[in-house]
Amino acid sequence: MKSKAKWSLVLSFVLALSLVLSACGSSSSSSKSTTGLAKDQTLNLASTADIPTLDPNLATDTTSTNVISMTEAGLTRMHNNKYAWDLAAGAPKISADKKTVTFTLRKGIKWSDGKPVTAQDFVYGWHRQNDPAAKPAYNFLFAASGIKNASKIEDPTNKAWYGKYNKLGVKALNSTTLQVTFDAPVPPFFYSILSQPQFMPLRADFVKKQGKNFAQGASNLIFNGPFVLSKWNKGSGWTYKKNPKYWNAKATKLTTVNFQVQTDIATRVNLYKTNKIDMVGLTGDYVNAMKKTNASDIHTALNSGTFFLYINQKTNKNLKNLNLRKAINAAIDRESFVKVLFNDGSVGSNYVVPKGFTKGPDGKDFRGADPVNGYSAGSAAQAKAYWNKAKKELGIKKLNLTFLSSDGAQYKQWDSYLANQLEKLPGVTVTINQQPWANYLKLNQEFKFDLAFSGWFPDYQDPMTYLDMWTTGNPQNTTGWSNKKFDALINDGKAQTGNPTKRWNDMLQAEKVMMADYPIVPIYQSGYTWAQKSYVKDFSMPSYGPQYDFAQTYITKH
Amino acid sequence: MGRYVLKRIGFMIVTFFVVVTLTFIAMKMLPGTPFLNPKLDPTQRQALMHEYGLDQPLAIQYVKYIWELLQGNMGTSFQYGNEEVTTLLFQKFPVSMNLGFEAIIIGAILGTLLGIFAGLHRGKFLDWGSMIFSMLGISIPSFIFAGILQYFLGVAIPLFPVAGWEGASSHVLPVASLAVGVLAEVAIFMRTEMVEVLNQDYIVTAKAKGLSKNAVVFKHAVRNALIPVVTILGPLTAAIITGSLVIEDIFGIPGIGDQYVKSIVTNDYPMIMGTTELYAALFILTIFIVDLLYGVIDPRIRVSGGHN
Numbered sequence: 001m002k003s004k005a006k007w008s009l010v011l012s013f014v015l016a017l018s019l020v021l022s023a024c025g026s027s028s029s030s031s032k033s034t035t036g037l038a039k040d041q042t043l044n045l046a047s048t049a050d051i052p053t054l055d056p057n058l059a060t061d062t063t064s065t066n067v068i069s070m071t072e073a074g075l076t077r078m079h080n081n082k083y084a085w086d087l088a089a090g091a092p093k094i095s096a097d098k099k100t101v102t103f104t105l106r107k108g109i110k111w112s113d114g115k116p117v118t119a120q121d122f123v124y125g126w127h128r129q130n131d132p133a134a135k136p137a138y139n140f141l142f143a144a145s146g147i148k149n150a151s152k153i154e155d156p157t158n159k160a161w162y163g164k165y166n167k168l169g170v171k172a173l174n175s176t177t178l179q180v181t182f183d184a185p186v187p188p189f190f191y192s193i194l195s196q197p198q199f200m201p202l203r204a205d206f207v208k209k210q211g212k213n214f215a216q217g218a219s220n221l222i223f224n225g226p227f228v229l230s231k232w233n234k235g236s237g238w239t240y241k242k243n244p245k246y247w248n249a250k251a252t253k254l255t256t257v258n259f260q261v262q263t264d265i266a267t268r269v270n271l272y273k274t275n276k277i278d279m280v281g282l283t284g285d286y287v288n289a290m291k292k293t294n295a296s297d298i299h300t301a302l303n304s305g306t307f308f309l310y311i312n313q314k315t316n317k318n319l320k321n322l323n324l325r326k327a328i329n330a331a332i333d334r335e336s337f338v339k340v341l342f343n344d345g346s347v348g349s350n351y352v353v354p355k356g357f358t359k360g361p362d363g364k365d366f367r368g369a370d371p372v373n374g375y376s377a378g379s380a381a382q383a384k385a386y387w388n389k390a391k392k393e394l395g396i397k398k399l400n401l402t403f404l405s406s407d408g409a410q411y412k413q414w415d416s417y418l419a420n421q422l423e424k425l426p427g428v429t430v431t432i433n434q435q436p437w438a439n440y441l442k443l444n445q446e447f448k449f450d451l452a453f454s455g456w457f458p459d460y461q462d463p464m465t466y467l468d469m470w471t472t473g474n475p476q477n478t479t480g481w482s483n484k485k486f487d488a489l490i491n492d493g494k495a496q497t498g499n500p501t502k503r504w505n506d507m508l509q510a511e512k513v514m515m516a517d518y519p520i521v522p523i524y525q526s527g528y529t530w531a532q533k534s535y536v537k538d539f540s541m542p543s544y545g546p547q548y549d550f551a552q553t554y555i556t557k558h
Numbered sequence: 559m560g561r562y563v564l565k566r567i568g569f570m571i572v573t574f575f576v577v578v579t580l581t582f583i584a585m586k587m588l589p590g591t592p593f594l595n596p597k598l599d600p601t602q603r604q605a606l607m608h609e610y611g612l613d614q615p616l617a618i619q620y621v622k623y624i625w626e627l628l629q630g631n632m633g634t635s636f637q638y639g640n641e642e643v644t645t646l647l648f649q650k651f652p653v654s655m656n657l658g659f660e661a662i663i664i665g666a667i668l669g670t671l672l673g674i675f676a677g678l679h680r681g682k683f684l685d686w687g688s689m690i691f692s693m694l695g696i697s698i699p700s701f702i703f704a705g706i707l708q709y710f711l712g713v714a715i716p717l718f719p720v721a722g723w724e725g726a727s728s729h730v731l732p733v734a735s736l737a738v739g740v741l742a743e744v745a746i747f748m749r750t751e752m753v754e755v756l757n758q759d760y761i762v763t764a765k766a767k768g769l770s771k772n773a774v775v776f777k778h779a780v781r782n783a784l785i786p787v788v789t790i791l792g793p794l795t796a797a798i799i800t801g802s803l804v805i806e807d808i809f810g811i812p813g814i815g816d817q818y819v820k821s822i823v824t825n826d827y828p829m830i831m832g833t834t835e836l837y838a839a840l841f842i843l844t845i846f847i848v849d850l851l852y853g854v855i856d857p858r859i860r861v862s863g864g865h866n
Contacts (some may be wrong), residue, residue, distance in 0.1 A: 052638055156601050264703065267808055271721060
């Protein structure tokens, strides 16, 4: 009997022993000098998700896009929100009608297996993006850029053209010259979109040889970017090594970047606190907590995500009433929403095109023009006044609104906050309907909601990516809103790629028209807050391009 | 016995296919498509549905699926760039099994010991202490333990890695978090059984025969008390292996738990089917093994099939 009673004693002994051991074990070196590069150029990071895919045709999420951006190169590369010539030797030759753009590739650019990167590789990559058999999920970027025939090739209802990728306006004149043709003059955002994975080259012989295995593992890929993917342990993490064959390898200071997959934020914060990772993105309660404990490590940036409510005026006749839409818009206190619920650099917005995202031909930010901080949403008192007018015009006393959103812990808080503010209008009640994402999309497209919480991230670096979706009948415009003046301005803006100033003014005007009519309720523009060790330099989270940019990051002595 | 086993295997196969069929039907009733990028417009989504053969009638999709399944082909995952489901399962499932079994074995052994200990000291301070500990173990969810252990033994006193699944030391915290519940449940069960068995006449007889206390406890009491405990181990194993999701999440363990839930919310059909099939097979097999184990522990239960 006695012997059996002792297990608990044994356990406490083990615990006590390990306490002693740990006291001896934690002897990490910490010399405090900050000048000069550290010997060990290794960056350790945690990802919130595993890599879903590294096939550029299938990649649509931020993690995949980010890995491809760090390991592959396009004609351009985004750095600090500006594009720089990457595999292209420099600015292309542009024909007089601005419809033909000819790139010359850099000399000596190579794949990680030593073979040269050729113009034919670009053609193959672009063709594959437009081949339905390769199941592309993001090929509409080609149509959005106005590349010749892309919109016809990508339209499944166009039987004569669909999938005929050979007719896409791209041609290799020789192994180092790539010619791209357009339906209209080349749009100004074309050079930044070239940094996206969809526009990167692919090697036909490699893809064909790999067959079904292509991009399934680190050894089923070839690279031409700043890093190579040396290890990919599905579910647990991956490792990058500097790619010595990258043409600009001298600018890459990091030799190794380790990512571990950690889906739980508490765990990521704990890893940061125990120096296992060098940077951690913060959300929810961790923003305020870390601002207190690790104040000097905190960084904040505004990103280009815009969040808003769809207003369904197609099947809900009441919502056709402008005063009602204005009342809904004015009832929401955006500033307290972002401050109380986020406090992470997000800003309340009453605009469509975000701040700090694009500059016009005059070099000014889109939001640099009037109004800089968005349109006036109105006070709580004004909201009530609009609501009273709406009640009279509609002949109603009460109104119930179904508020559709995706599910997830954070949405519960956001939804009830917004519902609560709307219910301050006397007689208004809100029914929250949280659904898994797949069903959210379905209900949204079927107009089975009154208000729906949504967000938008840009496809290309141009205000148009936020605006053209609101034209009449656009599949993304799940509001039923239709405004002829707005449609005309957008159509003109799209046709004016040859006249950037006119185009820019069209877009400014279009936003004004939209914000007078409130087809949506803008809520906020999102921000990032993250903690970063002081020895990590030149690490950024840009508003367009890869989510993390560590192509030129370095580690100082510490 | 042989005939019994064969019959059971037959039933197991039927059960398995019923599960497969029901899952297939239920899964196809989920709203939405696997193509969840909000930027795809309905015609593009339809084109992708066509490329993947998801626009065909349900019956045809089912027959095709079963035909492929019989050849050992589970299809490719939508979430993971067309990677084979079998490859993904082979990578992730063993990790979850490993975590689950470590927790079950440690929890069951310690729980049994604690239960015996409490049962023998019935009504005394040590009994109350063990049972309060066990009640806490059952009522507090494993992720609370995980959070506490991670903070105190990973961050405040960094004895063990905060997260990860490499090397024995990384197993300590997740396995301990999961094992507490098993330990507590087994301990309470074992204690009740011990108390009951110790009051039986045959124990009095054994004592009267002059057997040593150890012999009475281990040969007679514990062996008999174990039978009901084995019964709960079956469902407990299934619950632990399927329920380790949160623990895998907290400790960044590349198991299947998180994957399963994500498959369902993203309509990753082949992955939902593959994971369900694996769990179903495992569950059916566990029940079978537990039934066979009864016979080993208690000769009275040994199934004779009626006539042999």
